[in-house]
Amino acid sequence: MKHSYLGKHALYGLLGAIAVLTVVPVATIMPAYAVDDIEGADAPDLTAVQAKIAAKDYKGALADLRDLAQDNQQADVYNLLGFTLRKTGDFTTALTYYNKALELKPDHKAAREYLGELYVETGDMGKAKEQLASLQKLCPAGCEELSDLQKAIDTKVTQ
Template identity: 45%
Template sequence: MNIKSLTIALSTTGFLLSASGPSLAASSGGDNSWGNNSNSDLKTAIKLIKDKKYSDAQPLLQKTIKADPDNADAYNMLGYSQRKLGNKDVALSYYNKALDLNPRHRGANEYLGQLYLELNKPAKAKERLEVLDKSCTFGCDEYTSLKEAIEAYEKAQ
């Protein structure tokens, strides 16, 4: 295989991997066993969050964590829903817990960066962007989204 063919193959693989992840940046990018009950609750919670029913998602996310205390995706979505409810300190703690479990968690890094922008801490948001840059070998939606948010924040200043 020549260099051009290898580059195309790798680019296609990166695109397919980024296109197949769960919505709302819930994915850690790692291995998940989506068949068990805690992940069924997580999927239902993500659907509720997509419908902006953040409070309704909370019990399902808590149930997920009770069944699977190391579920970084659930902590990330708890952080996201708490941030959307205006509970920024609570969101911060959930994002940090997700990153304690998986420091390269793409969703938690993006959403924590978004939270830092809301808290007027753009330097910290840029730190999250750097982590995403290293984690997203072929680029990823989380990197692009946070980068655009940082650019919009800076433009508004």
């Protein structure tokens, strides 16, 4: 009788150890995100897309982003779709995706910067300055997005 009692506890101990060893690695492996404004644990891993954008492979990035957008209504995905479309010269569709990103997350700094840059590129300096004002509120101590948009505006004004 005593032998089966120990066997039962040994079995529970073994099952518990297996459960811990199975759960711990899953809990500690998190994907690396390539975007500063991470929405949360459900945000897709955009590392591969960011690499394509950095390599100026906008068509490849666009294909990946369109696939991601079908499964994710997520500000980072929409923002990068807007960025990639803007870089390919499709300003109208880029504007749509920047606005979708900002509908989901009005304080998305990168979307504000990129939308402002779109307005600079299309010559709408008033709207570019509106995005700059939004970034000044979001980054009272300054941030990269604010300084990048300010530089784009200053460069366009002096041309």
